Amino acid sequence: MTEAANPDIRSRQVSNMHVSINDAVLIEQYRNGDSAAMERLVLKYQNRIYNVILKICADPDDAAELTQETFVKIIENLDKFEGRSGFYTWTFRIAVNLTLNYCQRNSKLAFRSLDAEHEQQDDSQVKQVLKDFLSDDSSPDPAAEVQNKELYKIVARTLMGLDEAHRAVIVLRDIEGMSYARIAEVLDIELGTVRSRLSRARSKMRDILEAILR
Amino acid sequence: MKENPDIDTNASNERIDELLNGYIDDELTVEQQAEVERLIDQDAKTAQRLRQLQKCQILVGSMPYAEAPASVLEGVKASLAGRSLPGEEQPAYEQQVGKKYVLLRKVLAAAAMIALAAVLSAVIHRIVPLQNAPEGPIAVENRTAESIRSAARVVAASGFSGRLELKTSALNAVDAFIKSAIDDIGMSASIKSERRQGRRIYSLSCTREGLNALLADLDNIWTELDSAMLFVNTETFGTQTVVDAVTTKQIAEIANQVIPERRIELAKDFAVLNNIAENLPDKEIRAAIEAEGSSLTQQWRILKPVLTSSQKTVKKPADQVQEKQTIHLTIILDW
Numbered sequence: 001m002t003e004a005a006n007p008d009i010r011s012r013q014v015s016n017m018h019v020s021i022n023d024a025v026l027i028e029q030y031r032n033g034d035s036a037a038m039e040r041l042v043l044k045y046q047n048r049i050y051n052v053i054l055k056i057c058a059d060p061d062d063a064a065e066l067t068q069e070t071f072v073k074i075i076e077n078l079d080k081f082e083g084r085s086g087f088y089t090w091t092f093r094i095a096v097n098l099t100l101n102y103c104q105r106n107s108k109l110a111f112r113s114l115d116a117e118h119e120q121q122d123d124s125q126v127k128q129v130l131k132d133f134l135s136d137d138s139s140p141d142p143a144a145e146v147q148n149k150e151l152y153k154i155v156a157r158t159l160m161g162l163d164e165a166h167r168a169v170i171v172l173r174d175i176e177g178m179s180y181a182r183i184a185e186v187l188d189i190e191l192g193t194v195r196s197r198l199s200r201a202r203s204k205m206r207d208i209l210e211a212i213l214r
Numbered sequence: 215m216k217e218n219p220d221i222d223t224n225a226s227n228e229r230i231d232e233l234l235n236g237y238i239d240d241e242l243t244v245e246q247q248a249e250v251e252r253l254i255d256q257d258a259k260t261a262q263r264l265r266q267l268q269k270c271q272i273l274v275g276s277m278p279y280a281e282a283p284a285s286v287l288e289g290v291k292a293s294l295a296g297r298s299l300p301g302e303e304q305p306a307y308e309q310q311v312g313k314k315y316v317l318l319r320k321v322l323a324a325a326a327m328i329a330l331a332a333v334l335s336a337v338i339h340r341i342v343p344l345q346n347a348p349e350g351p352i353a354v355e356n357r358t359a360e361s362i363r364s365a366a367r368v369v370a371a372s373g374f375s376g377r378l379e380l381k382t383s384a385l386n387a388v389d390a391f392i393k394s395a396i397d398d399i400g401m402s403a404s405i406k407s408e409r410r411q412g413r414r415i416y417s418l419s420c421t422r423e424g425l426n427a428l429l430a431d432l433d434n435i436w437t438e439l440d441s442a443m444l445f446v447n448t449e450t451f452g453t454q455t456v457v458d459a460v461t462t463k464q465i466a467e468i469a470n471q472v473i474p475e476r477r478i479e480l481a482k483d484f485a486v487l488n489n490i491a492e493n494l495p496d497k498e499i500r501a502a503i504e505a506e507g508s509s510l511t512q513q514w515r516i517l518k519p520v521l522t523s524s525q526k527t528v529k530k531p532a533d534q535v536q537e538k539q540t541i542h543l544t545i546i547l548d549w
Contacts, residue, residue, distance in 0.1 A: 046286050133273075
């Protein structure tokens with residue numbers, strides 16, 4: 001599916017274009033001592049940052065803590081922000097770096113948690129729905145299928161089966177709706193690396209999903 | 215040396231996968247898109263692979279959107295508590311941005327103030343409702359000092375109340391956006407919505423944080439509006455201060471004022487600024503006024519003909535002011 005066909009992604013991207021001017025104003029206000037401007041920046045981005053972090057680290061408490069840490073770091077370094085990469089990109093760069101560092105520090109815990117989840121019996125009916133969706137070429141409404149909570153759990157578990165680098169690139173692309181160029185800026189990697197990493201990540205996701213459903 | 219066919223096949227598959235993913239994400243050149251379309255037309259396996267990858271993308275993209283807990287903002291504030299704001303470190307700031315920039319700001323501010331003074335007398339009557347205000351100084355001699363302090367305490371604790379009138383030719387689109395924004399920030403429960411005589415009316419009762427979040431979203435459609443007028447209720451029943459061509463930033467700043475007098479002062483300041491900005495011949499000065507924003511209004515006060523020195527505002531210490539003010543705002547969306 002292209003970006004244009006995904007209204008969520010499209011609206012978020014349109015929103016990105018609009019926010020840049022306002023961000024500059026808010027940053028300037030904060031630099032001039034207006035603490036309310038800082039509040040507005042946090043309120044503006046906290047949900048998106050939290051959502052991305054949660055999808056990468058999979059723990060709501062840790063995601064909340066990392067979101068908070070992200071904003072503290074942003075505010076502490078706001079004077080050093082030169083505007084070369086755009087506030088949105090800079091914010092996500094800090095958030096993703098903090099989250100990936102956290103994941104690496106806690107990788108053993110994460111794997112243990114993942115293994116424990118694997119031991120749980122998945123709902124066979126949900127598995128069948130997912131199998132049908134993956135095999136049926138003309139699935140009517142995939143978004144509606146994923147409304148099923150159990151189905152979402154399987155997708156989340158599949159995502160956690162990827163290593164952090166692959167997970168991050170998929171989350172930034174498919175959940176936050178970033179362009180390849182923006183992902184390259186956020187992760188500080190080459191555009192070609194984004195292409196190959198995303199391709200491998202989706203391919204691996206497909207393999208993991210099939211393994212779960214087998 | 216013989217080439218390994220497995221390696222060749224893998225490399226080829228990886229390249230095709232990259233192309234297919236680029237196709238899904240609309241990240242290919244026209245030539246590459248044509249190549250992919252030729253491949254999927256000719257090869258059923260490639261077409262199937264494309265569908266598989268698309269479904270992976272759909273599954274991930276359809277995952278529920280999680281909202282940050284309310285504790286995040288409080289946590290950030292707590293982490294930063296006690297630290298000075300950047301603006302408080304004036305010498306360092308000036309060094310950082312450079313003297314030229316500071317000088318430019320001062321020149322622009324001075325130019326704006328001259329322009330303001332020139333038209334002040336013409337517009338002052340539009341922002342102070344003289345028919346409701348007594349002429350000359352207000353007599354406060356009969357009040358005891360304690361009664362003034364007590365009145366000020368009541369005033370300081372009251373929240374923002376007002377009405378926002380938005381006019382747009384894209385009523386349905388803007389209405390849909392506002393509804394979506396309300397849902398997005400989880401304020402559906404605290405906002406009543408009704409349609410009356412072709413107009414959409416939203417009645418909000420929320421916290422400052424809630425209003426700020428809503429305004430941040432509304433900012434995205436502000437350019438779609440034909441007009442935006444804010445009516446700020448004053449302490450005198452039935453009297454309002456009107457801010458024409460109001461921006462979301464201005465609404466937030468007004469509503470975020472804890473002291474009602476300050477709130478009204480700020481609304482009047484913005485009313486004058488917006489009026490002047492609309493009439494200024496020089497767009498550069500107008501832009502400068504907008505860029506200066508609140509800092510300009512903080513330095514400069516409009517003369518208020520009905521107030522006298524005997525009516526000094528009794529300011530309450532910040533820590534005694536109610537932290538979570540209640541905002542009562544009616545948004546009227548009209549053609």
